Amino acid sequence: MKLVIIAGPPSAGKTAVARQIIRHRGGSEKIAFLKIDVTRAFEDKELADEFGIPTKKIYSGDLCPDHTGVMIMKDAISWAEEENADLFIIESAGLCLRCSPYTTQALGIVVLSAVSGINTPLKMGPMVALSDIAVITRIDLVSQAEKEVFRERTREVSPGLDIIETNALQGTGIRYLLRAIDEFPEITDPEKIVLRGVPPLGVCTICIGKKEIGWQKHFGVIRKLNDADYMYRGD
Amino acid sequence: MNSELIEEITILPGRNRQGNPENFDKITIKPGNTISIVGPTGSGKSAFINDIEIFAENDTVTGRTVLVNGRCPPEEYVRDPAKKPVALITQNTKCLTDMEVSEFLEMHIRSRQIETPGVLKKTIDLANEFTGEKILPDIKMTSLSGGQTRSLMIADAIVISNAPILILDEIENAGIFKDKVIEMLKEYKKALLFVTHDPLVALMSDRRIVMKNGAVEAVLQPNGTEREALEKVVELDSILCRMREEIRAGQLIRIPALT
Numbered sequence A: 001m002k003l004v005i006i007a008g009p010p011s012a013g014k015t016a017v018a019r020q021i022i023r024h025r026g027g028s029e030k031i032a033f034l035k036i037d038v039t040r041a042f043e044d045k046e047l048a049d050e051f052g053i054p055t056k057k058i059y060s061g062d063l064c065p066d067h068t069g070v071m072i073m074k075d076a077i078s079w080a081e082e083e084n085a086d087l088f089i090i091e092s093a094g095l096c097l098r099c100s101p102y103t104t105q106a107l108g109i110v111v112l113s114a115v116s117g118i119n120t121p122l123k124m125g126p127m128v129a130l131s132d133i134a135v136i137t138r139i140d141l142v143s144q145a146e147k148e149v150f151r152e153r154t155r156e157v158s159p160g161l162d163i164i165e166t167n168a169l170q171g172t173g174i175r176y177l178l179r180a181i182d183e184f185p186e187i188t189d190p191e192k193i194v195l196r197g198v199p200p201l202g203v204c205t206i207c208i209g210k211k212e213i214g215w216q217k218h219f220g221v222i223r224k225l226n227d228a229d230y231m232y233r234g235d
Numbered sequence B: 001m002n003s004e005l006i007e008e009i010t011i012l013p014g015r016n017r018q019g020n021p022e023n024f025d026k027i028t029i030k031p032g033n034t035i036s037i038v039g040p041t042g043s044g045k046s047a048f049i050n051d052i053e054i055f056a057e058n059d060t061v062t063g064r065t066v067l068v069n070g071r072c073p074p075e076e077y078v079r080d081p082a083k084k085p086v087a088l089i090t091q092n093t094k095c096l097t098d099m100e101v102s103e104f105l106e107m108h109i110r111s112r113q114i115e116t117p118g119v120l121k122k123t124i125d126l127a128n129e130f131t132g133e134k135i136l137p138d139i140k141m142t143s144l145s146g147g148q149t150r151s152l153m154i155a156d157a158i159v160i161s162n163a164p165i166l167i168l169d170e171i172e173n174a175g176i177f178k179d180k181v182i183e184m185l186k187e188y189k190k191a192l193l194f195v196t197h198d199p200l201v202a203l204m205s206d207r208r209i210v211m212k213n214g215a216v217e218a219v220l221q222p223n224g225t226e227r228e229a230l231e232k233v234v235e236l237d238s239i240l241c242r243m244r245e246e247i248r249a250g251q252l253i254r255i256p257a258l259t
């Protein structure tokens, strides 16, 4: 079984890209789909109705959706294997811009929308930097020049990144994504899958429920307004 | 710019909306050709030009295949913007990039690795020939009008992208000097494809592709038989242009000297 992890900001077109993958490969392969979201998601029902494939969703609630992914991924892989899936697609809500959901033995895809602000790729941090492929959607809504400028910005974050531009509704350009999936190896040993990159170490006293404002009321990770460029950076 | 010279582009038939094969053998486009694509709303005009832009390999809704010099084009034609021989000016007239005009063009020039000086100014100057409302370098892209955006994107496609094939989706709707654009584009020896509902643009092209129900219905080659009609359209268009300018200038319109 192959594993594909799709991440990206809300409404970037993650599901639209997943649909294209399913549309093109669903005929010859069994595909399973999991959505990880914070409080609401509809993809499980939509994709099950549309393609008749096994789907699941999980709400991360108060936990970071990327951390949730790590927590449940082994169960999820077992489930997809029980469903005899050849390809397992995980769509992550990707709201936590500190983390990224990509693991080893999985193809990491970040989905960005060409009509979101020009600085979006710069703000996405590890979600872009640790991905294997960036899929840029909604190119049907921008001119050639805008596409190229957006591409340039994405390259600034990750110079070697493979970029695929698509109108995800029509599936233009998806052939290159399909080929990348073809070329990507299957999971060899689920026991050995680990999160890519180093998760940020950023637990503070607000996380454990202290609500008073002002650093004077907190301990552990403490910063003042003019202390540093970053509030806190894990190693 | 392109390693290989583009001698011709060939479009092989796909299927209409019901899945029936299209009724043509192949359509060949060479540099210097001007072609208009006409047909009712929803007939598949935009889908047709999108196939060309992406060099479809029987992998779009229409099932068409597009070849360059008789072969499947190299991947870089689609994926490397600096090698891409097609520039498409879409139906959209808004640019959403939150940058100044000069910043935006500079970034595009950089991504194309162009080092010739003066390209930025040349692009803005050309754009200003296509529109009545002057574009200034320090204005935000997002505050350009529809006509200004279109003008700038066309000038960008000519000067910065410098693509041998240019596709324009309904330029007439953008409030730009379309005759000026066509004249200028012909001068640059590009292959031109216009999606259009405009008689002037349609009649100024050498060939007309008629779309219906998602498929190419006919390819018309007037071969001069429309010359008189074109003269009439040019005349009518100049009357309309004049009236438009007068209306814009806040004047009352007298009966024009129709001949």
Ligand SMILES: Nc1nc2c(ncn2[C@@H]2O[C@H](COP(=O)(O)OP(=O)(O)OP(=O)(O)O)[C@@H](O)[C@H]2O)c(=O)[nH]1
Binding pocket: A008, A009, A010, A011, A012, A013, A014, A015, A016, A017, A093, A137, A138, A139, A140, A141, A166, A167, A168, A169
């Ligand atoms: N025009 C255009 N619309 C698109 C494209 N990709 C996605 N959309 C539309 O954008 C909307 C959001 O797309 P989704 O695929 O649901 O986005 P998502 O990233 O899965 O969203 P969440 O899971 O809710 O975060 C939908 O209405 C899509 O039809 C594209 O390439 N072009």
Ligand SMILES: Nc1ncnc2c1ncn2[C@@H]1O[C@H](COP(=O)(O)OP(=O)(O)OP(=O)(O)O)[C@@H](O)[C@H]1O
Binding pocket: A170, B015, B016, B017, B018, B039, B040, B041, B042, B043, B044, B045, B046, B047, B048, B061, B062, B063, B211, B213, B214, B215
């Ligand atoms: N051969 C085809 N088979 C299936 N669907 C098609 C085909 N051709 C076009 N379509 C679909 O039909 C819809 C309308 O087509 P398109 O946008 O190209 O129309 P248009 O002629 O450009 O219309 P407008 O004048 O409104 O811009 C699109 O969703 C397109 O994907």
Ligand SMILES: [Mg+2]
Binding pocket: A014, A015, A016, A043, A091
């Ligand atoms: Mg989704």
Ligand SMILES: [Mg+2]
Binding pocket: B045, B046, B047, B091, B169
């Ligand atoms: Mg259209």
Ligand SMILES: [Zn+2]
Binding pocket: A064, A065, A066, A067, A096, A097, A098, A099
């Ligand atoms: Zn997180």
